[in-house]
Structure formats: structure tokens, C-alpha cells
Amino acid sequence: xxxxxxxxxxxxxxxxxxxxxxxxxxxxxxxxxxxxxxxxxxxxxxxxxxxxxxxxxxxxxxxxxxxxxxxxxxxxxxxxxxxxxxxxxxxxxxxxxxxxxxxxxxxxxxxxxxxxxxxxxxxxxxxxxxxxxxxxxxxxxxxxxxxxxxxxxxxxxxxxxxxxxxxxxxxxxxxxxxxxxxxxxxx
Numbered sequence: 001x002x003x004x005x006x007x008x009x010x011x012x013x014x015x016x017x018x019x020x021x022x023x024x025x026x027x028x029x030x031x032x033x034x035x036x037x038x039x040x041x042x043x044x045x046x047x048x049x050x051x052x053x054x055x056x057x058x059x060x061x062x063x064x065x066x067x068x069x070x071x072x073x074x075x076x077x078x079x080x081x082x083x084x085x086x087x088x089x090x091x092x093x094x095x096x097x098x099x100x101x102x103x104x105x106x107x108x109x110x111x112x113x114x115x116x117x118x119x120x121x122x123x124x125x126x127x128x129x130x131x132x133x134x135x136x137x138x139x140x141x142x143x144x145x146x147x148x149x150x151x152x153x154x155x156x157x158x159x160x161x162x163x164x165x166x167x168x169x170x171x172x173x174x175x176x177x178x179x180x181x182x183x184x185x186x187x
Contacts, residue, residue: 002082005041005051013041013049015088015100018056018111025092027118029129029152032103033080035142037113040074043067051078053113085148090116094155099148103128105180119168120154126168127180129154 042050042057061072083100090098119126132149156165163170177185
């Protein structure tokens, strides 16, 4: 646990990733955080604590999720870099555990600032995971252990007749996308 979260030891604490796609639950291989971002810890109902962006906490406060309606005091702050490498339990995932990994294109103004990764169907997710799997220098830059990314293959969950069941992998290969920095091709 990052030092800034030590006071939450023994409490129910969650990295909250927002998604509009239910199939993401089955295809998760990791979770992405923005290394230079500052995340907060917010108390929710039921004595649960969520790690997410301040914007997301504000939205949760007005959806009757926080301990007190309309209020979302930040109890602690943690950087994305401090979360990298943390072992996570991803509900319904093929993998027993996954890890928080860096992704430099996350917007703190969308969702929660935390992204669940489904590289079988998201070209952005696949490009970022592949970069970490194949580029030792990138792993070194963000202090990513090889064991947190290399053994995690995309999990087939959706079959599209013309693309197969690893759509993102096929598209990244077909478009010759070299890295997660190829933003125009990834669009």
C-alpha cells in the first residue's frame, strides 16, 4: 500500500474504474492510472473508500454514493505513480489478480481517471500494454516489473466476423500502429 494510504490499512479501499461497456469485466488484464495525476481517497456509504479523481468524487456525491449527500472531502491524496504495481482484484476477470500500470493518455476529466484495460477490444489498451510488454526502457521509466504486464495476454470476449475475437490486436497490427503515441492511427 502506498505510504499516503497507510492509515486505510484494513479498510475496504477500491480503485474505481468507470466503464460504459459491461464486457470489460471479463476481459480485464490490468488497470491503468495516469502516473503524474493526483488521485484522492473519498469515503462512501457502507464504510468503503474509493480512489479516484476529484471530479468523479463530486459526481458520486450527488448520486447519493458518498457518506453525506453533496459532500466529498478528500481524506488522502496519492499519485498515479505510487499506485503503479499495486496488485488488484478485478471482478469477473480471467486473471486472479491484475496490476495497476501507467497510461499517459488518461484524462482526469473523464470517468474516474482510472481505466480498466481490455486489450482484446480496445486498441488504446492493447497498444499501451504491448508497449509495456516489449519496451524495457518504458518499464524502467515507470518502475514497472515485467511480471506485472508480460504474462497478461488479451482475453477474447467478443467475436466480430471480419475481425475475429481479438479485434484490437488485429487492428493495431493491420494499421501498423507502433506505440500508444500513435494517437491518430489509434482513433
